[in-house]
Amino acid sequence: MNEAVSTPSGSSIPRQVLDAVVVRFAGDSGDGMQLTGSQFTRTTAFHGNDLATFPDFPAEIRAPAGTLAGVSGFQIHFSSREVHTPGDQPAVLIAMNPAALAANIADLKAGGLVIVNTDKFTKRDLEKADLTSDPLEDGSLSGFQVVPVQLSTLTKNAVESLGLGAKETDRCKNFFALGMTYWLFSRDMALTEEWIQKKFKPPYDEANLAALRAGYNFADTVELFHSGYEVPPAKLAPGTYRNITGNQALALGLVAAAQLAGRPLFQGAYPITPASDVLHYLSTYKDFGVVTFQAEDEIAAIAATIGAAWGGSIAVTTTSGPGVALKGEALGLGVMVELPMVLVDIQRGGPSTGLPTKTEQSDLNIAIYGRHGESPAPVIAAQTPGDCFYAAIEAVRVAVKHMIPVILLTDGYLANGAAPWKLPDVASLAPIPVKFADGPSDGQEFRPYERDPQTLARPWAIPGTPGAEHRIGGLEKQEGTGNVSYNPDNHHRMTEIRQAKVDRIAADLDPVEVYGDDGGLLVVSWGGTFGSVRAAVDAGRTQGMKLGHLHLRWLNPMPPGVAEALARYDRVLVPELNMGQLAGLLRQRFLVDTVSFPKVQGKPFKVSELLARFQTLTSPEA
Amino acid sequence: MSTVEDTPTDVPQYQKKDFMSDQTIRWCPGCGDYSILSQVQTVFATLGIPKHKFAVISGIGCSSRFPYYMSTYGFHTIHGRAPSFATGLKLVNPELSVWLVTGDGDGLSIGGNHLIHVIRRNVDIQLLLFNNRIYGLTKGQYSPTSEEGKRTKSTPMGSVDHPFTPAAVALGADASFVARTVDIFVKEQRQVLTDAHSHRGCSFVEIWQNCNIFNDGAFADFTDRKTRDEKVLFVEHGQPLRYGTAEAPKGLVLNNRLQLEAIDLDSPEAEARVLVHDETNLLLGTLLARLQGSADLPVAMGVLYRVQRPVYEAGVQAQLDHAAAKPHAGDLARAIAGPSTWTVE
Numbered sequence A: 001m002n003e004a005v006s007t008p009s010g011s012s013i014p015r016q017v018l019d020a021v022v023v024r025f026a027g028d029s030g031d032g033m034q035l036t037g038s039q040f041t042r043t044t045a046f047h048g049n050d051l052a053t054f055p056d057f058p059a060e061i062r063a064p065a066g067t068l069a070g071v072s073g074f075q076i077h078f079s080s081r082e083v084h085t086p087g088d089q090p091a092v093l094i095a096m097n098p099a100a101l102a103a104n105i106a107d108l109k110a111g112g113l114v115i116v117n118t119d120k121f122t123k124r125d126l127e128k129a130d131l132t133s134d135p136l137e138d139g140s141l142s143g144f145q146v147v148p149v150q151l152s153t154l155t156k157n158a159v160e161s162l163g164l165g166a167k168e169t170d171r172c173k174n175f176f177a178l179g180m181t182y183w184l185f186s187r188d189m190a191l192t193e194e195w196i197q198k199k200f201k202p203p204y205d206e207a208n209l210a211a212l213r214a215g216y217n218f219a220d221t222v223e224l225f226h227s228g229y230e231v232p233p234a235k236l237a238p239g240t241y242r243n244i245t246g247n248q249a250l251a252l253g254l255v256a257a258a259q260l261a262g263r264p265l266f267q268g269a270y271p272i273t274p275a276s277d278v279l280h281y282l283s284t285y286k287d288f289g290v291v292t293f294q295a296e297d298e299i300a301a302i303a304a305t306i307g308a309a310w311g312g313s314i315a316v317t318t319t320s321g322p323g324v325a326l327k328g329e330a331l332g333l334g335v336m337v338e339l340p341m342v343l344v345d346i347q348r349g350g351p352s353t354g355l356p357t358k359t360e361q362s363d364l365n366i367a368i369y370g371r372h373g374e375s376p377a378p379v380i381a382a383q384t385p386g387d388c389f390y391a392a393i394e395a396v397r398v399a400v401k402h403m404i405p406v407i408l409l410t411d412g413y414l415a416n417g418a419a420p421w422k423l424p425d426v427a428s429l430a431p432i433p434v435k436f437a438d439g440p441s442d443g444q445e446f447r448p449y450e451r452d453p454q455t456l457a458r459p460w461a462i463p464g465t466p467g468a469e470h471r472i473g474g475l476e477k478q479e480g481t482g483n484v485s486y487n488p489d490n491h492h493r494m495t496e497i498r499q500a501k502v503d504r505i506a507a508d509l510d511p512v513e514v515y516g517d518d519g520g521l522l523v524v525s526w527g528g529t530f531g532s533v534r535a536a537v538d539a540g541r542t543q544g545m546k547l548g549h550l551h552l553r554w555l556n557p558m559p560p561g562v563a564e565a566l567a568r569y570d571r572v573l574v575p576e577l578n579m580g581q582l583a584g585l586l587r588q589r590f591l592v593d594t595v596s597f598p599k600v601q602g603k604p605f606k607v608s609e610l611l612a613r614f615q616t617l618t619s620p621e622a
Numbered sequence B: 001m002s003t004v005e006d007t008p009t010d011v012p013q014y015q016k017k018d019f020m021s022d023q024t025i026r027w028c029p030g031c032g033d034y035s036i037l038s039q040v041q042t043v044f045a046t047l048g049i050p051k052h053k054f055a056v057i058s059g060i061g062c063s064s065r066f067p068y069y070m071s072t073y074g075f076h077t078i079h080g081r082a083p084s085f086a087t088g089l090k091l092v093n094p095e096l097s098v099w100l101v102t103g104d105g106d107g108l109s110i111g112g113n114h115l116i117h118v119i120r121r122n123v124d125i126q127l128l129l130f131n132n133r134i135y136g137l138t139k140g141q142y143s144p145t146s147e148e149g150k151r152t153k154s155t156p157m158g159s160v161d162h163p164f165t166p167a168a169v170a171l172g173a174d175a176s177f178v179a180r181t182v183d184i185f186v187k188e189q190r191q192v193l194t195d196a197h198s199h200r201g202c203s204f205v206e207i208w209q210n211c212n213i214f215n216d217g218a219f220a221d222f223t224d225r226k227t228r229d230e231k232v233l234f235v236e237h238g239q240p241l242r243y244g245t246a247e248a249p250k251g252l253v254l255n256n257r258l259q260l261e262a263i264d265l266d267s268p269e270a271e272a273r274v275l276v277h278d279e280t281n282l283l284l285g286t287l288l289a290r291l292q293g294s295a296d297l298p299v300a301m302g303v304l305y306r307v308q309r310p311v312y313e314a315g316v317q318a319q320l321d322h323a324a325a326k327p328h329a330g331d332l333a334r335a336i337a338g339p340s341t342w343t344v345e
C-alpha cells in the first residue's frame, strides 16, 4: 500500500480542467472491461462527479477471443455538472485489441484520444478482427491522437517477480490500463487498491496492484500524454450517495416496499437477460424474509407469484420481453381474480430472442394491450436507474391499494447503467397500508367481490382466515359473491369495473408538469429515455429553441393534465426506442397529431440526434 | 412467514356436509367425479384440521371445477399451471393443507412441466390426478393417457400417440409418495387420501375416473365386480402381493429377467415365493406402477411408493431463519447504502 502513487506526482505535464468527459473502455469479453469500467466509475463517483454509465456487452458469453462478436464495452460520462446520459461520443477510447478498436473507433470524437494495446496487433490478431490492414499503420487513425502502448509487455514486466503463469499475467493488463486512465484524470487510486486487496487472493492481489501502479507510473514518467485532465466535482445536492444500477435499485425498492407493507416479499422468476440480476440480488436479502423462487419456466414463475399474492405476500415476478409474452395468460387471471402483484419487464430488443443484451422500449404495447379479452392493467415505467427504487415502491403501493396486478417497465439501459444515487431517508418513506379481510362475524357467507366504494378494490382475504373461505378463479365472477356467473349483464358490468379500477388510480397521481418552455415544440418521453431527452431539451433551449419536455412515468392510467399539456404546444414529438408505441397511444387517447421519432438499434438516443430532430421541427420552414 | 395463527386445539367436529359448498354441481350425471368429491369431503371431515386451513387448487378441465364444490378456500387457476400456484401459496403459507386437483390433460399434457417440478421439489401438497384417459371439457379428444389406437373426434383413424402411465411419470420425477385408486372404490380411496394427507411431501395420487360421456367403461375391466378380484392387486406395506379370487388366489414374484410374474398360489411353496410389498423400494414401486393388467397380471392399487425426503418449503424456511439470525438482518437503511457510500456536504 505504502508505495501507492495516489496523487499526481511532480511530472511536468500540464493539467487541463474540463467540464465533462466521456471515456470508453473496450476489449475482449475476457479482458475484464466491465470490471475496469465499474472501478473507474466508483472512483469517479467518490471524487464527486455526476456520472452515467453504459455497459455494452455481447450476447455471447465468450465469443472467440479477439473477434468483433466478442467485443465488450463500458462507457462513462462524468462531469462537474449534472449528467443525464452516458454521453454521445467518447473523447477517450481504451482499445485492448484490434477488434475493440475497429468496433468502436467510429464513435470516437474527432481529435479524440485512443490508447491502443499494440502487443495485440499481430497479423493473426488483425485477421481475427476481420481487418485487412493494420489501422496503426494504414493512416485510418490520422484524425485522432493515438497513444500506442505495449500493454501486455509492460504488464508482464510489472508482475514478473510474482511468478504467475503467462495467462494469469496477461489477465492483469486491464489494471495497467486502468492505472493509466487514473493518471490521465488525476484520480486517487486508493479505493481501487483497497478493492483489489479485498477481492483477490495472493498472489493475484499483489499482481493486480502492481499492474495498476505500473500503469499509473508509466503514464506519469513516460510523458505519454500531452496533457492530463481534471474534472472537478459536481455540485450535487447534499446527502449520502452511492452508485447504483437500475437492477440494484429495483431489487432494493421491492425489498423496501415489502417492509413498508409489513409483509414478506415473494419473487417468482425464471433466468432471463437482463432481468436475472434482480433474482440474484433479491436472493441475497433472505434476512428480510424475501422468498425467491426460481421456477421451472416463466409461466410457473408468475403462477407461483399469484399463489403467493393470494397467500398475503408482496408478490412480484421479474422478466424481460419473451417472458412477458409467456406470462400473458396468467396475468389475465391476475386481472380476473384481482390480486395485488407486480410484473416487472426489463425490456430488451425484440421480437423473439431479438437483442437480449441490448436496450429497447418496445414492450409498451404488450404491457398495455398484451392479454386476451378486455384485460386492463396499470403500467408504470422507471425513468433513471435510481428511480427504479421509487417506481418499485409505487407499483407495489398501487397494486395493494387497488387490488390489481401492476406492470412495471424498466429496460436494459436502466438495468445495467449506473449513476450516483442520493440515499433515501428510510424513515421518510410512507408505509403501505395492508388490511386483510376477516370472516364476517354474523355467520354470513364471506363476499370476496364486495368493493371499496372509492377504489373499487375487493377485499384481500388470505387462506387461513377463519370464516373468509371463498373460491376464486378465471371464470367470470358475480359481483359481490364472487360465484361463477355467465350472466350477460354481469359480465358487461364486471368488464367495466375492471377498467374503472385502472382509471381510478389516476386520482392518486400528481398532475403532469411540463419542463421548459410553455409553447413551441413539446417533447414527450417515457421510461429510460428520460435522461437523453432532458439533456437534449436543455441543450436545445440553450441554443434558443422553444422546447417543453413532458415525461410520463405512468402510462396507464395517464396522470391528469396530459390533454391540456399537449394542447398548449404547436407540435408534439415523441422520441422512443420503438417504432412509435407511445406516439400511437397518445393519438388514440387524445386525438393529437404526434410526430414519432423511432429508434431501434439496441442503443439509447444520442443527444445530438435528438437535437437534430428538434432543429428540423422548430426551424421556420418546418 | 404468515400471520395465520396456529391450529386451535379445539378443532370443530366436522361432517361431510360442512365441506359442501352451495354451488350447483355441473358435472354430467353419472360422472366419476361425484364419487371423488364425496370421498374428499368425507376425508376432510376426519383430518382434524380447521376448515379455513384447507386450500383446494385446480387447473382447467372437468375435474378442475372441484374447488367450487368445496366450502374451503379454493382457486380455479389456468390450464396446467395449478402446481405452480400451489407452490407459491405453500411457500408463503406452509401450514395450510393444500390439495391440488388436476386431470390427465391438465396435469400431463399442458401442465406436464409443472407437475414434474412440484413432485421433484417435494412441495408438501396432495396432488390428485383424475385420470379418465380423455378430454371431457373440450368434448372428447384423446389425452396423453389414452391407449394407442384410440378413436376420438381428433383421431378418427385412431391415435398414434403412446400413452403415459401417470404413476410411473411421478416415480420418474422422484416422487416421495405415489398411490393409485379408483373413483368408485370408496373405502380404498378414502384410505389412500388419508395416507396422502399424512405424508409430508408431495403426495401423488392417481385416481381412475370414469367419464361416462366420452370414455365410458375405460376401466371397466378392473372395476367390474365379476372381474375385479382377478385384475386388481391392492398393495399394503409388509403384506404379500396377493390378488385373485378365494378359489384361485394369485401372487406376484420376480422372475430372473427382473419382471413381475403371476403365479398360482396353490401350494405352501408358492405362497412362500410371493413378494412382500416394500413401499420404500423404488424398483418394486416402479414395476407395480407399470403393471397394465394385461394377460394374467393385475393392476396395482394403493400406496405404491412412500419415502421421507426433505420438503421444499421447509428448506426455504430454514434458509430464511438462518439469514434472519445474522447481524443487521432486515436493516433496510444498511441494505440501501450498499457496500460503499460518500457524502456530499
Ligand code: SF4
Pocket (backbone or CB within 6 Å): B026, B027, B028, B030, B031, B032, B033, B062, B063, B132, B136, B137, B210, B211, B212, B213, B214
Ligand atoms: S365430460 Fe366426462 S369427465 Fe366431464 S363431467 Fe362429463 S362425464 Fe365427467
